[in-house]
Amino acid sequence: MLVQFYNVSKIYPNGVKALDDISLKIDRGEFLFLMGPSGAGKSTLIKMLFREEKPTRGQIFIASRSVVRMKRSEIPSLRRSMGIVFQDFKLLESKTVSENVAFAMEVVGARNHEIKNRVPEVINMVGLKGKEDAFPGQLSGGEQQRVGIARAIANQPLILIADEPTGNLDIDTSNEIMDLLYSINRKGTTIIMATHAREIVKAAHKRVIMLEKGRIITDDSSGDYAL
Amino acid sequence: MLVQFYNVSKIYPNGVKALDDISLKIDRGEFLFLMGPSGAGKSTLIKMLFREEKPTRGQIFIASRSVVRMKRSEIPSLRRSMGIVFQDFKLLESKTVSENVAFAMEVVGARNHEIKNRVPEVINMVGLKGKEDAFPGQLSGGEQQRVGIARAIANQPLILIADEPTGNLDIDTSNEIMDLLYSINRKGTTIIMATHAREIVKAAHKRVIMLEKGRIITDDSSGDYAL
Amino acid sequence: MRMRNIIYFIKEAMKSLRRNTLLTFATISTASICILILGIAVLITMNASQFMNKLESDVEIIAYMEKDTSGTQIASIKDSIKNIAGVKEVKFVSCEEALENLQESLGKDKYDLKETLEKNPLPDSYQIKTVNPHDVPEIAKRIELLANVKAVTYGKGIVERLFEVTKWVRLVSIFLIGLLAFGAIFLIATTIRLAIYARRKEIYLMKLIGATDGFIRWPFFIEGIILGSFGAAISIVVLALGYQSLIVRMDSLFFLPLITGQDALLVLYISLLITGMFLGVLGTLISINRFLDV
Amino acid sequence: MRMRNIIYFIKEAMKSLRRNTLLTFATISTASICILILGIAVLITMNASQFMNKLESDVEIIAYMEKDTSGTQIASIKDSIKNIAGVKEVKFVSCEEALENLQESLGKDKYDLKETLEKNPLPDSYQIKTVNPHDVPEIAKRIELLANVKAVTYGKGIVERLFEVTKWVRLVSIFLIGLLAFGAIFLIATTIRLAIYARRKEIYLMKLIGATDGFIRWPFFIEGIILGSFGAAISIVVLALGYQSLIVRMDSLFFLPLITGQDALLVLYISLLITGMFLGVLGTLISINRFLDV
Ligand SMILES: Nc1ncnc2c1ncn2[C@@H]1O[C@H](COP(=O)(O)OP(=O)(O)OP(=O)(O)O)[C@@H](O)[C@H]1O
Ligand SMILES: Nc1ncnc2c1ncn2[C@@H]1O[C@H](COP(=O)(O)OP(=O)(O)OP(=O)(O)O)[C@@H](O)[C@H]1O
Numbered sequence A, B: 001m002l003v004q005f006y007n008v009s010k011i012y013p014n015g016v017k018a019l020d021d022i023s024l025k026i027d028r029g030e031f032l033f034l035m036g037p038s039g040a041g042k043s044t045l046i047k048m049l050f051r052e053e054k055p056t057r058g059q060i061f062i063a064s065r066s067v068v069r070m071k072r073s074e075i076p077s078l079r080r081s082m083g084i085v086f087q088d089f090k091l092l093e094s095k096t097v098s099e100n101v102a103f104a105m106e107v108v109g110a111r112n113h114e115i116k117n118r119v120p121e122v123i124n125m126v127g128l129k130g131k132e133d134a135f136p137g138q139l140s141g142g143e144q145q146r147v148g149i150a151r152a153i154a155n156q157p158l159i160l161i162a163d164e165p166t167g168n169l170d171i172d173t174s175n176e177i178m179d180l181l182y183s184i185n186r187k188g189t190t191i192i193m194a195t196h197a198r199e200i201v202k203a204a205h206k207r208v209i210m211l212e213k214g215r216i217i218t219d220d221s222s223g224d225y226a227l
Numbered sequence C, D: 001m002r003m004r005n006i007i008y009f010i011k012e013a014m015k016s017l018r019r020n021t022l023l024t025f026a027t028i029s030t031a032s033i034c035i036l037i038l039g040i041a042v043l044i045t046m047n048a049s050q051f052m053n054k055l056e057s058d059v060e061i062i063a064y065m066e067k068d069t070s071g072t073q074i075a076s077i078k079d080s081i082k083n084i085a086g087v088k089e090v091k092f093v094s095c096e097e098a099l100e101n102l103q104e105s106l107g108k109d110k111y112d113l114k115e116t117l118e119k120n121p122l123p124d125s126y127q128i129k130t131v132n133p134h135d136v137p138e139i140a141k142r143i144e145l146l147a148n149v150k151a152v153t154y155g156k157g158i159v160e161r162l163f164e165v166t167k168w169v170r171l172v173s174i175f176l177i178g179l180l181a182f183g184a185i186f187l188i189a190t191t192i193r194l195a196i197y198a199r200r201k202e203i204y205l206m207k208l209i210g211a212t213d214g215f216i217r218w219p220f221f222i223e224g225i226i227l228g229s230f231g232a233a234i235s236i237v238v239l240a241l242g243y244q245s246l247i248v249r250m251d252s253l254f255f256l257p258l259i260t261g262q263d264a265l266l267v268l269y270i271s272l273l274i275t276g277m278f279l280g281v282l283g284t285l286i287s288i289n290r291f292l293d294v
């Protein structure tokens, strides 16, 4: 088991109950969709994985390490084992596209020549060739989103966490991105993806977890998703 | 004619040609979808309407006033005649949901009692009852997006411009929002909406403009959109 | 501007001050430190200036009479001196008093000059003060021309040096006050600019949804006024308490009196308050425009 | 830390300085204004202190001999005085010289004292300087006890006042330097804090993608060093040029000499540079941690 949630609840300081007694196991190499209406708790669940938020109750293990009891100094190495696509992109405004991607590799201590080779490669994969030297403020919404994806896959992470990675993409670009994710998944990366895109989920035949009001209402491993 | 584009081109300072010789007429009361792949120029076209960006070449008229030759002091009144939903939401981080919506009304000089009545009303319309006092940082992605929508419709604008207003919403919430937009449209508001959501556009049977690489490739008034 | 708007803008300003605590704290403390330092500099200058005035007003002319001048002649010389424009005070010093003074300066009770000397070698004299100490050399020259005046002294050399020193002290302190004032303006403006910079996206957005420049500016102005005057108020309290305790402690320096006039101090404190308010607004004014052009 | 990392961090720092022009400009100018003002205050204090030392070292004791003391006795008194611990210099003034001096102070060529007086009423005397001027009253007392010394004077009253004044001037200037130094620290730290605040989202994001605190801190530290020392360098150039031109202009005040020793100035300038660098780092250190806790 790569990821384990035991009775996890999250109540934000303002009293909002975002997650309610979630238990969940995710295997190494799985591809998991998180679905559910706006405000169901998808992003909250995802933020628990890399400890942007701590659960109010319950335990979370990733590769058998407790994320909840983890020391402050251990957090960076946890996050470095993951690639994260944020719902709001979170790009470094003062760095170009290349620099944003390179930064994620510098953080993990990659070698200079690795960075030099890998950065153009992933930028190409997400279809942003030609935008290497643009700053995030000079990109369209979908282009920014794809920079976020490129950054997340650059380090070939053990786990890829993607929060609504196609929300700003047209269907063709979405499909290209999904193909990219499937191929990464096939190479062994575990992928957890929150999304509203029913077409994508329907076509994928992967495990789907439906959240509503902070609870898991269905966990369908077959992927025969229907609503 | 409410909106007229005459041979509008936009070349950004870094040399990117985002719009290429666009001519376009939009009638009062129309509902118009803007579609096209990521980076096609939809947001750029939209930004021209409220003069966040100025065209490099060409003329734009809104209600017979030239947006291009408009004096600096006339811009606020142009923008006040519009409601704008931004692709990246652009909420005021230091104001609550209610305050964000109220602010848009204060800007146009609405009376206090009008504001007091209207703000809860529109918050309710977008399904955010109970979130009035939350700050944007305490909301989910889709909730933030709906705050942006509530703010845009609060003043019952002449033109509603929405850039990807459902990108972070599940299908049910999207449909509710679309119903809201249709009813506003029926009351006379002209709506221009950039979107990637094919399901929505298919179901709507409204005029669709397809952009690609900054050019209009189809302008289908029948709405028999097919790709 | 309508009343309703003023209230609205004040409310907005207060809200934003409360919500941006770091920015509020940074601006207030910057303002209070700058104004405190400026206030201390002004106080020191005021005191130094008073001390220098005192030094300068101690400068006097001594006019020695001829040995055989008669009493009536001496009296008429007094009138002639008094008639010179710029003379403030004329005091007669008889030759006996002069000898007494000399005796004193040599060490009283150690030598009895009167005993040693058979007759008093010193002449009668007048001590003359002028309205403006800087006129001393000029007036001394005119007194010297009078009949029966044998000689005139006024500490030539020393007086010029004194004036040279006070001139330079004044110049340097004006320059310093100017520099500190400029520094205060600049530092406060910079802090405000950074605070506004941190909120530039907010301003950008407000413009995009149709706010006029004025609508955005007003709350910032009011914030500037509040921040500036609040910062100034803090520094004034610190300054007043500190100066009061200094006055008590430096009582021993009776010959170097500090300015204690409550009026002068009040004027200073009020000026500092106005300076704070003004700098708050000025800082906002020069900072906000560059973010309004959307 | 490996070499590769140092180079990387320096590159990152330079890039961010170039791209955040407003923040860079604000921090450099704040640092240079604060350090300039601090430097001016130190220079003034150094000069005032030198001037006060000079004033104090002018204080001397005059020991008057008995009228009928013989030449050998006078010579032996000199030795006795020299033997007192703390005495620096002993100078003989004969009664003729003393009369000459008195004549001078009354206005030379106006009265011929020698002509008026039948015999010189003044005694022989010694002028004594001490190593530490503050010992003057003590040493004066001991000299007074020597045989054949009739009386001792040292400007009693005036000297105590002088020491009181210099004590206060020193106290006040130390206090002011302290205040200005504190102000400089605070203002520079505040500016840096605001600059970092403006970039807090960037820091937050860096943490989210796995950067360690150190990895984020280092470029900021290097920025702090560069900003602080660059700001200090500007202020040192201004200070050096300004002071040089002041030295030239105040040449007329030969009796109030400015410190011109290149060594002392160099030490000052280097200290200011180090101060700037140090404040840049310190400001970063106390500011960045609160944004790292993600
Ligand atoms: N920082 C926060 N403080 C308080 N409440 C929060 C915070 N973040 C999220 N919430 C609330 O928690 C609930 C779940 O939010 P979450 O972001 O997990 O939803 P989501 O499933 O990602 O929704 P969406 O599809 O709209 O992104 C929502 O009601 C939201 O308002
Ligand atoms: N400020 C800018 N400076 C330079 N280039 C820009 C700027 N804004 C957008 N662009 C470029 O202009 C082109 C059109 O961008 P635009 O944002 O209009 O696309 P879009 O159709 O809205 O795409 P999306 O669906 O991804 O939001 C893109 O190639 C983008 O990189």
Ligand SMILES: [Mg+2]
Pocket (backbone or CB within 6 Å): A042, A043, A044, A087, A163, B140, B141, B142
């Ligand atoms: Mg979410």
Ligand SMILES: [Mg+2]
Pocket (backbone or CB within 6 Å): A140, A141, A142, B042, B043, B044, B087, B163
């Ligand atoms: Mg767009």
